[in-house]
Amino acid sequence: MVNGINLLLQFLDSFAFIVLAAIGLAIIFGMMDVINLAHGEFIMIGAYGTTMTYNAGAPLPVAIAAGVAVTTVAGLVLERTIIHRLYDRPLDSMVATWALGLALTQAARILFGNSLNSIGIPLGAISYGQFSYSLYRVLLAGVAIAVLVAAYLVFTRTEFGVRARATIQDPETAAAMGVETGRMYTITFAIGSALAGLAGALYAPTMSVVPGMGSSFLVEAFVAVVTGGTSVLLGTTLAGGVLGSVDALLSNLYGTFVGQIGLLIVAVAILRFLPTGLSGVVETVRERRERDAA
Amino acid sequence: MSATSGVFRVVDRIRARLEGPNTIGNSRGFWLGFALVLAGAFAYPTFVSAYQAGNTALFLLYGLLALSLSVVWGYAGILSFGQVVFFGFAGYTFGIVSINLGSTLGVTLAIPVAVLIATVVAFLLGYFMFYGDVSGVFVAIITLVVTLVLQTFMAQTAGDAWTVGSVALGGFNGMPGIPNLAVGTEATSVTFRGGVFYWLVLSALVVSYLGLRVLVNGRFGYAMVGIREDEDRVEMLGYDIRRVKLAVFTLGGTMAGFSGVLYAAWGNYIDPSVYSLTFATMPVVWVTVGGRTSMLGAVLATVSIEWFRQQLSITGSEYAMVIVGLLLLGVVLLVPEGFVPFVHRKVTEFRSDPTEGIPDAPESPGEGAAE
Numbered sequence: 330m331v332n333g334i335n336l337l338l339q340f341l342d343s344f345a346f347i348v349l350a351a352i353g354l355a356i357i358f359g360m361m362d363v364i365n366l367a368h369g370e371f372i373m374i375g376a377y378g379t380t381m382t383y384n385a386g387a388p389l390p391v392a393i394a395a396g397v398a399v400t401t402v403a404g405l406v407l408e409r410t411i412i413h414r415l416y417d418r419p420l421d422s423m424v425a426t427w428a429l430g431l432a433l434t435q436a437a438r439i440l441f442g443n444s445l446n447s448i449g450i451p452l453g454a455i456s457y458g459q460f461s462y463s464l465y466r467v468l469l470a471g472v473a474i475a476v477l478v479a480a481y482l483v484f485t486r487t488e489f490g491v492r493a494r495a496t497i498q499d500p501e502t503a504a505a506m507g508v509e510t511g512r513m514y515t516i517t518f519a520i521g522s523a524l525a526g527l528a529g530a531l532y533a534p535t536m537s538v539v540p541g542m543g544s545s546f547l548v549e550a551f552v553a554v555v556t557g558g559t560s561v562l563l564g565t566t567l568a569g570g571v572l573g574s575v576d577a578l579l580s581n582l583y584g585t586f587v588g589q590i591g592l593l594i595v596a597v598a599i600l601r602f603l604p605t606g607l608s609g610v611v612e613t614v615r616e617r618r619e620r621d622a623a
Numbered sequence: 624m625s626a627t628s629g630v631f632r633v634v635d636r637i638r639a640r641l642e643g644p645n646t647i648g649n650s651r652g653f654w655l656g657f658a659l660v661l662a663g664a665f666a667y668p669t670f671v672s673a674y675q676a677g678n679t680a681l682f683l684l685y686g687l688l689a690l691s692l693s694v695v696w697g698y699a700g701i702l703s704f705g706q707v708v709f710f711g712f713a714g715y716t717f718g719i720v721s722i723n724l725g726s727t728l729g730v731t732l733a734i735p736v737a738v739l740i741a742t743v744v745a746f747l748l749g750y751f752m753f754y755g756d757v758s759g760v761f762v763a764i765i766t767l768v769v770t771l772v773l774q775t776f777m778a779q780t781a782g783d784a785w786t787v788g789s790v791a792l793g794g795f796n797g798m799p800g801i802p803n804l805a806v807g808t809e810a811t812s813v814t815f816r817g818g819v820f821y822w823l824v825l826s827a828l829v830v831s832y833l834g835l836r837v838l839v840n841g842r843f844g845y846a847m848v849g850i851r852e853d854e855d856r857v858e859m860l861g862y863d864i865r866r867v868k869l870a871v872f873t874l875g876g877t878m879a880g881f882s883g884v885l886y887a888a889w890g891n892y893i894d895p896s897v898y899s900l901t902f903a904t905m906p907v908v909w910v911t912v913g914g915r916t917s918m919l920g921a922v923l924a925t926v927s928i929e930w931f932r933q934q935l936s937i938t939g940s941e942y943a944m945v946i947v948g949l950l951l952l953g954v955v956l957l958v959p960e961g962f963v964p965f966v967h968r969k970v971t972e973f974r975s976d977p978t979e980g981i982p983d984a985p986e987s988p989g990e991g992a993a994e
Contacts, residue, residue: 362760364760364764366767411956414956415955418959419760420759420760421955421959423760424702424951425955427904427907428908428948428950428951428952429952430948431904431944431945431947431948432947433948434944435941435943435944435945436945438941439941439942439945541900544771544900547771548768548771548772548775551767551768552768555761555764585775586776586779589775590772590776593768593772596765596768597752597755600751600752600755600757600761600765601751601754601757602755604755604756
């Protein structure tokens with residue numbers, strides 16, 4: 330029983346981490362086929378913004394908002410100056426964002442030193458039996474679900490969402506129908522950056538805030554995007570669920586490293602046997618059911 | 624008289640194999656310059672200290688790593704962030720085997736074993752990717768994730784549990800005491816250090832360069848370049864593109880592996896930093912800056928960039944990676960084909976009649992390499 334709760338909490342933790350680490354990357358990739366290899370550095374910017382605002386005396390929620398805001402602005406600036414030149418060159422955009430990431434990591438080290446004073450995990454812990462678990466980490470799972478729901482609503486229920494999805498499906502027709510596709514890309518990139526910043530801001534209290542911290546999000550984020558498939562939100566949710574279970578189980582039994590190895594193996598297996606990704610499988614099943622019903 | 628014409632005929636035949644549309648430098652002038660530079664490079668250790676020669680050998684062995692990415696990415700269009708994986712695997716294997724066996728013969732044996740391990744790892748990774756129809760950005764992501772996971776793995780191998788035979792993997796502390804490269808038995812052997820090690824690395828680099836030139840200008844090379852330009856079309860022509868990709872990727876693994884052996888023997892040491900993001904980036908930087916479609920460019924860029932990085936770190940500057948990052952960014956945005964193909968194109972345009980140059984322009988090698 331108690332072990333079951335342990336496992337459930339571990340699952341929620343892995344799920345939240347995977348979803349929050351991946352969602353920004355996934356939205357940018359799903360929308361414009363750009364893999365933002367500076368994703369980890371965007372997360373780092375979010376964490377730095379949050380930690381520095383907090384250390385300046387602001388309460389944590391304000392600091393988190395500040396971290397997200399800083400990352401959004403950084404994302405907008407970089408999109409306008411660099412990334413929008415590379416939309417039709419997927420591998421080059423990878424190399425360019427990678428270069429950006431390198432420069433940003435080292436720049437952070439030069440500007441702010443090797444680490445910042447950390448915030449410390451807020452909200453205390455919940456205890457059950459002889460165990461206790463950080464309440465903040467449980468809360469993060471709630472935030473991850475809230476982010477997914479919010480993104481779903483934005484992409485399905487708003488004018489922007491309709492235009493954005495039209496741009497994904499067929500940029501030329503969308504442009505012919507009066508959608509400013511360039512602007513759609515800029516806004517999407519800003520949303521992706523904001524979500525990366527959010528991941529950094531939320532996890533800043535739980536880890537040491539150092540220039541290279543972004544790389545600790547990369548394995549989970551990339552594996553989730555690779556396995557998720559073409560449908561961004563569904564894919565990220567499923568990847569969070571499947572990979573979260575694998576990670577929680579293996580990490581619980583054998584430690585973090587085996588968890589990561591497990592993620593990698595599951596990712597390669599999914600790519601090998603389900604080339605359309607997790608969301609592709611669900612969509613095939615749904616289409617088949619609709620066809621059978623008709 | 625007939626002897627000299629015979630020599631010329633042999634030279635022409637060799638040149639015919641080395642030259643073709645897939646390489647830059649197909650003229651007599653190029654080979655003359657190549658021979659001169661090569662002679663200078665071979666004479667170099669006699670003018671400088673053994674330390675300096677050893678130091679330059681490091682740049683040259685990195686050049687071999689750069690060549691491995693040049694052929695995989697520049698010619699076959701497969702962006703791999705994982706060349707350091709094979710490099711590291713071979714380096715660690717060389718250390719484990721050579722220290723365990725502990726004799727000159729053991730060191731000799733460790734070389735092929737290490738290269739073989741790297742080759743097998745590349746083959747397995749490539750098999751799962753290419754036969755799983757993984758392509759484009761996904762290959763780049765998977766190779767990157769493998770690098771990241773290996774770094775995590777090697778970093779946590781500090782404990783006693785992680786020993787192979789008498790050798791501890793050592794975690795962050797790395798694996799010291801790796802012997803110099805040597806070939807032979809106890810009775811007769813050659814140990815490579817200082818200037819001799821430099822000559823070995825330089826020879827390996829030159830042989831690889833010339834060998835790859837033959838490869839990319841042959842039928843297999845045409846298939847590779849075809850896949851880079853248009854996979855579907857090459858498949859329609861009856862090529863098994865998965866097999867070609869796997870073959871190139873495995874070859875890249877072998878070369879990166881040999882480079883890794885040289886690296887471990889060079890410093891008598893290896894640690895998990897070979898799997899770090901920074902080091903994983905460097906082959907991509909070298910090849911992008913030098914020019915993906917130019918193997919010579921990759922090597923030249925490697926030597927220049929690594930020399931520059933070393934100068935900066937000697938003077939205690941922290942700006943090396945900022946500058947390298949900005950350089951990479953600048954090249955991708957402004958000179959996407961890389962420096963050597965760019966200079967080559969400009970020189971060719973300048974030399975030839977401008978009205979003749981224009982129709983040729985779309986065929987310049989950099990254009991198609993953008994993907």
